[in-house]
Amino acid sequence: MRIGGSTLVGYPAGEMRGRSAVVGTVPVGDRYGTIVAETPFHPLDHTWPDQPADLGTIGGIAVVDCVTGAVADGGPTVRLGEDIPVRRGTPGWSWLVVHVTDEPVPAGEVELVVDERRRRALSAGHTACHLTALALNAALAGRWRKEVPVDGLGHPDFDQTAITSSRILPDGSRDVYRLGKSLRRRGFTVEGLAEDLPEITRGVDGRLKEWIAADAPVRIDSPGPELTARRTWHCGLPGGEVAIPCGGTHLSRTGQLGSVAATLELSADGTELIMHTVVG
Template identity: 90%
Template sequence: MEIGGSTLVGYPAGEVRGRSAVVGTVPVGDRYGTIVAETPFHPLDHTWPDQPADEGTIGGLAVVDCVTGAVEEGGETVHLGGDIPVRRGTPGWNWLVVHVTDGPVPGREVELVVDEARRRALSAGHTACHLTALALNAALAGRWRKEIPADGLGHPDFDQTAITSSRILPDGSQDVYRLGKSLRRKGFTAEGLAEDLPEIAQRVNDRLKAWIAADAPVWIDSPGSELTARRTWHCGLPEGEVAIPCGGTHLSRTSRLGSVTATLELSGDGSELTMHTVVGH
């Protein structure tokens, strides 16, 4: 099967509905994978699987999964998810959104409908995730003995330096940070962190409250509609505009979060810090 080009996506602009031509189908285990020219669906990114795939329908059938695929230009084999043999965005490859259903999708042109409530909840979780990361950076700024790269607000970027995993949840997120020898060599002071966690969490939550009250605008800068276009999340916070590379979906203003609460949990041996973020509309 030869695919004519990469899938064009509308989710960065907030699209949740669309109609498009079917350009190919692939087997996904005992299920069916449908590829269309344009889609509003956000697929799971296999390289950094933080935001889960959208749910909804394609051609009236339930989309049970939505994954990233890739096929070499002129080739016929579509590789899915972790089986993709090249780096995301490698030239000479077409990058695809594959909508997985239990049965074959009828017709050469289909209607695509994303579950709006789930999309909104995941968008809220992702926006809150970025804000809590920035707030955590600020709250931990005094624990650095050495200079490291700063975030968009000028604080040492603990989030990007220490993060090992991030998971976007409906109306929330969970981020895990490694506090090992490598981070200490970079200048982070972990001594006394357990005792200071309540105060650090309070500083994070106070900053989040102020940012939500500021009704700051949020937008996605996208250089193109291709799945692999390098998109950037922007937020016009009172301290200044922040930009973070991101391929997920988001709300359009901080006020639409309603409230955000972060809790911090240190592992028993002190080697990991987990931040739980919850959005309360």
Template identity: 85%
Template sequence: MHIAGSTIVGYPAGETRKRSEVVGAVPVGDRHGTIVAETPFHPLDHTWPDQPADLGTIAGLAVTDCVTGAVADGEPAVRIGEDIPVRRGAPGWSWLVVHVTEEPVPAGEVELVVDARRRHELSAGHTACHLAALALNAALAGRWRKEIPADGLGSPDFDQTAITSSRILRGGSQDVYRLGKSLRRKGFTAEGLAEDIPETVRRINDLLKEWIAADARVWIESPGPELTARRTWHCDLPGGEVAIPCGGTHLTRTSELGSVAVTLELSADGSELIMHTLVG
């Protein structure tokens, strides 16, 4: 299969509908994968699979999954998801959005329609996830004995230093942080954290209320329209403008969240901190 360049994507700007030309097809297990020149669909990222794929329809057929594909220059085979041997954006590869259906999609120009309600709920969960991470950094700032890189608001960046997994949900998220020896060597004090969780949660939720009430602008900055573009999430919070690398979808203002509540829990052995974020 000859693919001329990476897929053009419209989801960073909030696009949920598009007409585009089919440029290729590839088997995805026992299902059918369709590649178009331009798409509004957000695929699951094989490198950091935090936000689930968009669902919807293509040419009237149900899109049951949407995954990242890649094809090396000069090679015909399209690799899918975990079979891709390089990180997204690696040179010498075209990066593709693959729309998965039960039946084959006809050739020619097709209409792509994203499930807008599901997209909105995932966007809310992703925006809330970033805000909760910033609030968590601020609430844990006093537990650092050494200097580490700061987040956009000047707090020690616990989130980026300790995170092991993040999962965006419809209207929320779950983030897991490792509290191991490596983090302690970097200067984090984990002793007494269990007893401090109620106060830490109160601080986080107070900040979230303040930021939502501020009706802060949220936007995605992208250097280009290709799937490979390294996009950045921005939020103009009262404490300053924050920028976080992010390939997901988002709301446009913090007030759209309505309300956000965070809970924290420690794993049974105390080695992990889990943050649950719920919108509304």
């Protein structure tokens, strides 16, 4: 099999349907992986697997998973997920969206349909995740003793400095931050954090209410349609325009969230801060 170039994707623009030609197939365990030239499906990113894959149908057959694949230009073997041996976007490789099904998809042109309810719930969770991270940065700003990189609103970027994992959920997210020695050396004050969590949470929720009420516009800036294009999330918040590198899907306005609430908790040993975000 020879794949000619990276998959073109429509999900950054909010696409949920499309038609395209099948350009290749690959086994995925005991399932079938189908590769098309263009797709509206968002695959799981193997390097930062925060947003789950889109589900739906391809050629009328249920898509039960959607993963990232890569193949060396002119090479015969498509690598999937964690088996990909090079960094995303490495020259000389094509990057692919692989639609996983329990039965083979016929060759030719096929219709692709994303599960709209699931996509919207994940988009809401991802938009809320970014907003909550920005609100957390603001609420923790007074705990820094040294200068660190700031976010788009000018607050010390606790989120990007301390985050170890992020998982987007339908209408929510779960983010984990490491409160270790390296963070303390960078100037963050951990002492008294447990006692201050209720006040910090009120600060986060207050900003979220303000930003949702502002119905701020949200957009994804993409330099091209290829899967590997470096996309950026933009949001015109009352405090300024914020830009965050992001390969996921989003709502188009903050007002579409309705409401967002955050819950903050420390791990039992106090070395991690966990933030749960819930939409609606």
